[in-house]
Every structure is written in structure tokens, then in C-alpha cells.
Amino acid sequence: MATATTAAAAAETAGRPVVNFITGNANKLREVRAILEPAGIAVRSEALDLPEVQGTLDDVTRAKCRAAAAAVAGPVLVEDTGLCFDALHGLPGPYIKWFMQSVGHVGLNNLLAAYEDKSAQAVATFGFCRGPGHEVLLFQGRTHGKIVPPRGPATFGWDPVFEYDGQTYAEMDKDEKNKISHRFKALEKLRAWIEAGGLAE
Incomplete structure (x- = not known):
């Protein structure tokens, strides 16, 4: 028997396409909902402990998506985010989470201390899979900017050091960021x- 909670959720998403976004990151979930839900797409969320593999941005996203689809035995949407320094030929790339945890905002700047080129690309790669054994579809967005000393609230990853058009992501109004971001x-x-x-195919 459906509970009141599940019944309410079903009513809320009735008639709308629904994606099951696999994340434990509340900030990412808010951004995804803020971008997709005005377009009539309902976003559900589930947190899973997915394996972290090595490889390119695309490789990492595909591996996470396959693992998530196997874990839930159904359709899933996952995301992997990279921050690619042009002077370092794309590094840290998909490993930015671990770089942030180990060296922080100042350390990210220090990685480029010997280089004049501070340009970088913020990259979001979403993977969608219908379930175990199905193909993983990728949707990727890139925003070109540069790495700067941290400015703005330090509440969302590397946002304070990535500058686009004179402002860091952290300094931007959330709605403004959601109109230009890689995500x-x-x-x-x-x-x-x-x-x-696509979901109906």
C-alpha cells in the first residue's frame, strides 16, 4: 500500500517526466532542480556510495552511471564535475574533489603559480542510463573562465576560485550562475x- 509520502510524491510528479538523480550533494541537487523543474521535469534524488574510478571525464561518468543503474536496478542520472586547467593539459579534471580536499582554494592557485596561463574550463558531464545493461548517454557542458584567488562564500566546492566574466561562481547570484554554468x-x-x-523511447 502506498504511504501518504509516496502518494504525495506521485501526485507531485504526475504527468511530468521524472529523473532519478543519484547524489548526496545538496548543493548539486538544488542546482539541478532549479534548472530542470521550471522546464516541467521532476527530479527525485537518491544517495549512493559509488566507486571512484580513474580515467577521462567521460570514463568516470560512464562507470558511475553503470554502477548506479546496477544498484537501483532501474533508470538513473549521475553527474561528474571537472575543473580543467589549460596550463596543466586538463588536470585536475575529474579529480578536482580530491585536490580540493587536500590542498584547498589556495593550493589550487599554487598549482598554477609557475604558469602565466590561468585559464580553466568548468565541465559538467551527466550520464543517463535506463538500467543494468543499457547504454549510458552523456550530456556535457563547459564554461570557460580562469583561476583566481578565492572570492565569495566558500560554501560550494571550488566556486570561489573559478571566475567567469569578472565574477567568481561564488560571487554570483544563484539564478545568474544557473544561466551560464557548466551544469x-x-x-x-x-x-x-x-x-x-528521449525518456519515452
Whole structure:
């Protein structure tokens, strides 16, 4: 028998396409919902402990997506985010989470101390899979900016050191960021695919 909670959730998403976003990151979940839900796409969330593999941005996302699909035995959406320094040929890339934990915002700047080129790309790669054994579809967005000494609230990863058009992500209003971010660009591709009937195929 459905509980009141599940019944309410079903009513809330009735008639809307639904994606099951696998994340334990509340900030990411808020951004994904802020971008997809105005387009009529309901976002559910589930936290799983997924394996961290080595490889390219695409490799890491595919591996996470396959593991998540196997764990829930159904359709899933996962994301992997990278911060790619041009002077370092794309590093830290998909390993930015571990770099942030070990060296912090100042350390990220120090990685580029010997280089004049401070340019970087923020990259979001979403992977969607219908379930175990199915193909993983990728939707990727990139925003070009540069690495600067930290400015703004230090509440969301490396946002304080990534500058776009004169402001760091951390200094931007959330709605403003959600119109230009790497995550927005990737989710726009996902949204277009869903609106073209991708989930119904």
C-alpha cells in the first residue's frame, strides 16, 4: 500500500517526466532542480556510495552511471564535475574533489603559480542510463573562465576560485550562475533530449 509520502510524491510528479538523480550533494541537487523543474521535469534524488574510478571525464561518468543503474536496478542520472586547467593539459579534471580536499582554494592557485596561463574550463558531464545493461548517454557542458584567488562564500566546492566574466561562481547570484554554468549547459542538452521524447523511447 502506498504511504501518504509516496502518494504525495506521485501526485507531485504526475504527468511530468521524472529523473532519478543519484547524489548526496545538496548543493548539486538544488542546482539541478532549479534548472530542470521550471522546464516541467521532476527530479527525485537518491544517495549512493559509488566507486571512484580513474580515467577521462567521460570514463568516470560512464562507470558511475553503470554502477548506479546496477544498484537501483532501474533508470538513473549521475553527474561528474571537472575543473580543467589549460596550463596543466586538463588536470585536475575529474579529480578536482580530491585536490580540493587536500590542498584547498589556495593550493589550487599554487598549482598554477609557475604558469602565466590561468585559464580553466568548468565541465559538467551527466550520464543517463535506463538500467543494468543499457547504454549510458552523456550530456556535457563547459564554461570557460580562469583561476583566481578565492572570492565569495566558500560554501560550494571550488566556486570561489573559478571566475567567469569578472565574477567568481561564488560571487554570483544563484539564478545568474544557473544561466551560464557548466551544469546549466549540460542540463540544457539533457532537457532538450527529454523534451524530444528521449525518456519515452
